[in-house]
Amino acid sequence: MSSPPRNHVPDGDRTTAQRAADRIRILRQELASEEIQSVLALNPDQQSRFEEWSQAKLAALAQQFDIDTTASQKRVSGAMRIASALGALALCAAVVLFFTRYWGYLDTPVQLTIVVLTPLVLLAATEFAAQRERTPYFTGLLALVALASFILNLVVVGSIFNISSTERALLPWGVFACVLAYRYGLRLLLALGLVLLMSYVAALYTAEMGYHWLDFYSRPEHFLMLGLFVFTVPFYWNHPHSTDFPPVYRLVGSLAFFIAILSLAGSGASSYLPWKTINVERFYEIAGLILSAAAIWLGIMRNWNGLVNTGALFFIIFLLTRLYHWWWDWMPRYLFFALIGALGIALVLAFRRVRGTMIHLENKALA
Amino acid sequence: MKRASFIASAVIIVVANALALAHALRNRVGTPEARLTLTQRELRYVNGFPPSDDSGVTLRLEWTDPSNLPWQRPGCKSEHLAQPTGTPKVGL
Numbered sequence: 001m002s003s004p005p006r007n008h009v010p011d012g013d014r015t016t017a018q019r020a021a022d023r024i025r026i027l028r029q030e031l032a033s034e035e036i037q038s039v040l041a042l043n044p045d046q047q048s049r050f051e052e053w054s055q056a057k058l059a060a061l062a063q064q065f066d067i068d069t070t071a072s073q074k075r076v077s078g079a080m081r082i083a084s085a086l087g088a089l090a091l092c093a094a095v096v097l098f099f100t101r102y103w104g105y106l107d108t109p110v111q112l113t114i115v116v117l118t119p120l121v122l123l124a125a126t127e128f129a130a131q132r133e134r135t136p137y138f139t140g141l142l143a144l145v146a147l148a149s150f151i152l153n154l155v156v157v158g159s160i161f162n163i164s165s166t167e168r169a170l171l172p173w174g175v176f177a178c179v180l181a182y183r184y185g186l187r188l189l190l191a192l193g194l195v196l197l198m199s200y201v202a203a204l205y206t207a208e209m210g211y212h213w214l215d216f217y218s219r220p221e222h223f224l225m226l227g228l229f230v231f232t233v234p235f236y237w238n239h240p241h242s243t244d245f246p247p248v249y250r251l252v253g254s255l256a257f258f259i260a261i262l263s264l265a266g267s268g269a270s271s272y273l274p275w276k277t278i279n280v281e282r283f284y285e286i287a288g289l290i291l292s293a294a295a296i297w298l299g300i301m302r303n304w305n306g307l308v309n310t311g312a313l314f315f316i317i318f319l320l321t322r323l324y325h326w327w328w329d330w331m332p333r334y335l336f337f338a339l340i341g342a343l344g345i346a347l348v349l350a351f352r353r354v355r356g357t358m359i360h361l362e363n364k365a366l367a
Numbered sequence: 368m369k370r371a372s373f374i375a376s377a378v379i380i381v382v383a384n385a386l387a388l389a390h391a392l393r394n395r396v397g398t399p400e401a402r403l404t405l406t407q408r409e410l411r412y413v414n415g416f417p418p419s420d421d422s423g424v425t426l427r428l429e430w431t432d433p434s435n436l437p438w439q440r441p442g443c444k445s446e447h448l449a450q451p452t453g454t455p456k457v458g459l
Contacts, residue, residue, distance in 0.1 A: 097420065104422030119380050127373050150380055154387060161391035172383040176376060183372040 013185060014134075015244040017065040024054050025069060066134035080137050085188065088141040092148035099152060108160060115153045122146035123180075130184050143180045143189055150176055167203030167213040170196050187248045194252045198226040220260035221272050227256030251306045254295060258314040261288040265321065285325075288318040319343075 030036050031050070042050060058069045068074040095118070103111055126142040133139065154169045177193030180186060202222035207213040216222065231253025234246035261284050264271050268280030275283070295311030298304070320340070327336050405428070413425040 100421050100423065102422055104424055116380070116384050120377060123373070123376055123380070150383075153380070154383060157384060157387045157391075161387075161394070163387060163391055163394075169383070172379050176379045179372050179376050179379065183376070 013241050013243055014065045014067060014136075017061045018067045021058055021061045021067050021069055024057055025071075028054050064134075077135075080135075084137040084141045085144075088144035091141065091145045095145060095149055096152055099156070103156070111156065111160060115149075115156045119146050119150040119153050122149050126180070126184065136184060136186060139184050140186045140188065143184055143186055144192075147173070147177050147180065147189065147192065165214070167200055167207055167216070170200035170203060174200055181245075182242065185242055185244075187244060190245060190248045191252050194230055194249070195256075198223065198230065198252075198256060201226055218270055219272070220263040220270060222260075223256045224260035224264075227253045227258075227260060229253070231257065247304065247306050250304060251310065254307060254310045258288065258292060258295075258310065261291065262314065262317060262321075265318070285318060285322055288314065289322065292318055 031040070031042070061067055062069050068077050099115070106114070122142055123146050126139055126146055129138040129142050130136075151169075151173055154172070157163070158165065158169070174193050174196030177189045177196060181188075181190035181193055199216065202219070203213040203216035205222060206216040206219065230249055233249045233253070239245045265281055265284040265288055268275075268277040268284065271280045271284075273280050273283070292311045292315035296308055296315060299306070299308030299311055323336075323340065323343075327339070331339075409429055411427050411429055413427050
């Protein structure tokens, strides 16, 4: 009891610091409540020591990571994230439209200089913003505009010199987005980079098979395999300094995986499976139902909220698709929707039962 | 080493542009295999859309594949097909 409270700021990223601050804030609130004080009353010395420690800890975390130490600050930060993303998208459109508006008046060397220098200048601006601010709002905004400028850059160079369109440009765009994402801790950039890299691999394989590379989306099984691969990346690649990146891998991977299955369930002709189209569609429909249910289960077991939500969304879509095929043609429309409603109620009851069982098991484990 | 990924980002931009320009240069050196003089009939000027927002100049090569004319396919009678009013277009 005699040792002074340590004011140690944990190593790690801003997300870890934010979680630590949230835990301290909740602990402070709970200890101040009358209900807790009735069973756990700190003496004045302990009370002052805890207050001193928690305030110093929150201040240190806020000082080092510029995190939110109150619920109001968190709400404002959420609004800032939305404003930053919308601002970045608007600026991307502005860059493209501004260049389109004036590029006809410029000579080729000037056009070339502008499109090559723009992403480099924006990259430098991103670095400058990252050094000036500890929160990633302006950094994220500038990084997204830098990526858009780099995409515009290669598109314009290809257009000026009439270079045949190939899938190769997707590779530097994807790598560039991922490098920026890891350098500045930007989840949106990571998601974009993963989508670009998945598209590159799918397009490369499509081109190797002799098709035009832009047909890469017409073979959804490419994305099924790539989505699965991206989903598994966090299993063998730890992210000690970017603890909020594994959910991005899981989200992008699971979305690609389930969208591919949904696409194959709707149009089996694009599958590699050597079966009749109708059999392929039925196979992927049933597989989608089972795998989305498995995703919900895995998400619950591992405490991955994003996977639970993605799995639930696709489970409902696959279920509705199956029911539509079964009932839509021979059933009155009102009865079809009434049955869907009844099914929804049944699902709520089933989930409540599962939840009750989980609470019972957790209580038993605690006891 | 703290700036390694920043430098890598810049290198990606520079290398991607260098490769694209080298490809364009390689395509332009040497003796052309053939020369073709085109008129406005084959090489049509296309206005940007909407014109006030696009100052670029686009030329579109209008071409026809003589080995794949629809009325020359076996089993097709010319009276069943209208004469083509347009031709496939390709960006230039």
